[in-house]
Amino acid sequence: MQDYQSILNDIYNKLSKKEDKGTVASYIPELKHVDRNAFGIHLQVIGDKTYGAGQYAEKFSIQSISKVLTLAKAISIEGHNLWERVDVEPSGNPFNYLSLLEQENGIPRNPLINTGALVIADILVSQLENPKQDFLNFVRQLANDDSINYNEKVAKSEKETGYRNYAGANLLKSFGNLKNDVDEVLDFYFHQCSIEMTCEQLTKTLYVFANKGACMLEKVHLKKSQTKRINAIMLTCGFYDEAGEFAFEVGLPGKSGVGGGIVALLPKEFVISVWSPGLNAKGNSKLGMQALEIFTTKTNLSIF
């Protein structure tokens, strides 16, 4: 039996003392106010107990972690038709890189880079009656927590400065791979990225991917085959041009966001979230990556 609480405490004690914590994202102005010393980690064992250390109950901006949740909702509606508009290959490039899209005729490499997520957002804008409210309800149901919400200030801040996302959406539109109005799709996208959660809420929300498609209340939201494929995409594409490094160091499917959150999971075993706002050069939480490397090394639990 593993002493998970001691392992999380050790990780917290070791990493919160580190001087080099990376750089807090500032290209979305509202994100730069966050305390760069914050550090939280939370573990949920499937069908069993939870453990936490540090500021695991403090809310932060989930940003690109939301891309897994929109993908889940879109797959549950569209099934495999989705893959006609977005591919499943790692891009080997930053999350906001646009040149590949031009070369590959408007088909984004995968749904976890920005342009791929914009295609998924477009699908949800087409398919949902009240896109922002219906998507938020879906996330709340996965987490079994109605307190989860958008942060309007963060959404507005990104809208005012999201030049690359406007460029990406327009490029998709020029290739006919965006059906709705560019502004409408971006409004949805900026809102999904602005969702705030604590580490604890994040582990609960992602439980569905470690539990064959059923949330903590055992309600089925996704087919087993759909969770299998989403986990595969998280492993190969969840960390952009650092996906290889994450698989090498940590060995779990997972997803990061520029708010400094990372969530990762071992199917049928556990979900773990970590939050440390300082990012490395690839836009992933610097201490978050180190925390998860220590966790899988100490517990000897990874998909490999």
Ligand SMILES: NC(=O)CC[C@H](N)C(=O)O
């Ligand atoms: N990697 C991220 O978390 C990026 C999300 C951010 N909202 C953006 O589009 O730039």
